[in-house]
Amino acid sequence: MQDKKINTAIIGFGLSGKVFHAPFLHTHSGFNLKKIVERNHNHSKKIYPYVEVLSDYKELLEDQSLDLIVVATPNTTHYTMVKECLLAGKHVVVEKPFTPTAKEADELIEIAKTQKKNIFVYHNRRWDGDFLTIQKMLNDHILGDIYEYEAHFDRYTPKLSSNWRDENKAGGGILFDLGAHLIHQAICLFGSPKKIKANIQSQRKNSPVDDYFRLELKYPQAKIILTAGMMVKELGPRFTLKGSKGIFTKYGIDPQEESLKKGLMPNKNNWGQEDLKNWGKIASGNTYKQIETIAGNYMGFYNNVYDVMINHKEMIVKPEEAREVIRIIEKSFMLNEA
Numbered sequence: 001m002q003d004k005k006i007n008t009a010i011i012g013f014g015l016s017g018k019v020f021h022a023p024f025l026h027t028h029s030g031f032n033l034k035k036i037v038e039r040n041h042n043h044s045k046k047i048y049p050y051v052e053v054l055s056d057y058k059e060l061l062e063d064q065s066l067d068l069i070v071v072a073t074p075n076t077t078h079y080t081m082v083k084e085c086l087l088a089g090k091h092v093v094v095e096k097p098f099t100p101t102a103k104e105a106d107e108l109i110e111i112a113k114t115q116k117k118n119i120f121v122y123h124n125r126r127w128d129g130d131f132l133t134i135q136k137m138l139n140d141h142i143l144g145d146i147y148e149y150e151a152h153f154d155r156y157t158p159k160l161s162s163n164w165r166d167e168n169k170a171g172g173g174i175l176f177d178l179g180a181h182l183i184h185q186a187i188c189l190f191g192s193p194k195k196i197k198a199n200i201q202s203q204r205k206n207s208p209v210d211d212y213f214r215l216e217l218k219y220p221q222a223k224i225i226l227t228a229g230m231m232v233k234e235l236g237p238r239f240t241l242k243g244s245k246g247i248f249t250k251y252g253i254d255p256q257e258e259s260l261k262k263g264l265m266p267n268k269n270n271w272g273q274e275d276l277k278n279w280g281k282i283a284s285g286n287t288y289k290q291i292e293t294i295a296g297n298y299m300g301f302y303n304n305v306y307d308v309m310i311n312h313k314e315m316i317v318k319p320e321e322a323r324e325v326i327r328i329i330e331k332s333f334m335l336n337e338a
Contacts, residue, residue: 004310009035010070011057011081013044016095017072019260020124022048024299025070027267030306035060047263057081061088067309071095074164075171079104082119086111091309093120097180098322100170102330105323118315120305121322125181126188128254129274129296130239136294138189142282143243150225150240151185153178154232158204166209173209174228175200175329182226183325186217190224192324193217198332203231215332245284252278254296272296 008031010017017036025033026048036044037057045053054060060069061084069085070093071078079099085092086108098121099105112119125131137143160166165177187193197216204211212231217224239250256272266272272295282289300316307313 005030005032006067006306006309007032007034007065008068008070009033009037009060009063009066010044010072011037011060012072013038013041014072017070018044018047019257020095020122020298021070021072021093023260023265024302027265028299028302028306030310031068031302034066035063058084061085061090067091068093068305074169075100075176076164076169078171079108082108083111086115086117086119089115089117091118091120093122093305095122096124096184096322096325097171097176097329098319098326100176100326102323102327105319105326109319109323112319118305118308119319120301120308120315121317121319122301123181123184123317123322123325124298124301125185125254126317127296127298127300128256129272129293130250130252130254130280131185132294132296133280133291134239134241134248134250135189137241137248137291142245143241143248144245146222146241146243148223148225148240148242149186149189150227150237151182152236152238153182153228154235155228155230156233157230160204160207166207168208174211174230175213175332178228179213179215179226179329179332180325182228183215183217183328184322186224186226187321187324187328190217190219190222193219193224193328196328196331196335197337198335199338200332200336201338203229213332215328217328239280246282247284248280248282248291250278250280250293256296256298266297266299270295272298 025031035052037054068091071081082094195218199214200210201212212229214227237249241248274293280291304316308315
């Protein structure tokens with residue numbers, strides 16, 4: 001079974017399908033990328049000439065040779081497409097956020113159990129180098145007891161785009177987009193919060209969706225602050241952790257996305273390694289120590305997909321965990337104090 005290949009198709013070849021999924025399925029020896037669905041174009045054929053390009057995803061549902069379908073489409077389509085794929089007897093990878101509502105996520109989880117198929121939610125930032133580094137630091141108790149954790153995902157994009165993320169539709173806006181990453185990372189490290197405080201705003205002129213948020217997730221011993229905005233000209237620290245033994249500060253963002261956007265494949269030497277200038281620092285008393293960033297590796301997600309499907313290993317990003325992200329987002333909108 002170790003040599004078995006997973007026959008795979010991708011629905012959608014926008015940013016998600018082109019940048020975050022196809023390169024990994026192309027380079028991973030355990031996957032056979034057979035088909036890509038593009039409604040109006042044939043762009044994927046230029047990069048992957050061996051694939052069959054289709055215009056209608058429903059053709060995939062009838063293909064008995066396919067084991068896995070990747071849903072890399074706008075958030076509003078996730079529930080319907082994932083449901084159809086599961087009922088057609090396919091395992092599914094779906095882009096984050098899982099679904100626009102926790103109720104939809106619950107239904108899909110139950111369908112997957114009934115069909116005895118897997119849902120893999122693509123929370124790739126779990127394999128960011130900075131997050132892997134922080135995770136190891138906490139496991140090793142380097143900072144002692146953590147009493148405050150702050151994570152940012154800021155950008156400067158003052159003009160509204162024509163992208164669906166800036167449309168007033170289910171799953172649109174920055175909290176569902178960048179917020180899903182930050183929330184998922186937080187619950188991986190600290191579990192589900194006891195209380196939530198939220199400030200969610202639309203700061204850009206005529207923005208129909210939220211483009212700024214600040215969440216405070218409260219735990220018995222720690223306060224977790226998550227924030228992102230589209231009007232931040234000068235970026236501050238991406239992560240700040242305060243513990244009983246010191247303070248960790250980290251600037252810069254994982255380099256993998258930029259490399260993938262340039263068309264690089266994730267089989268290059270030094271993949272995911274970060275520049276020395278962006279390594280984090282621990283301040284303890286009057287001493288400072290630089291912490292080398294662990295190399296990020298989004299291939300870890302697809303390594304796990306393969307291990308679950310072929311070697312029956314444990315799933316790393318469980319759908320219940322991805323569903324909890326949606327619950328926290330829904331709760332945050334309900335509690336919004338803006």
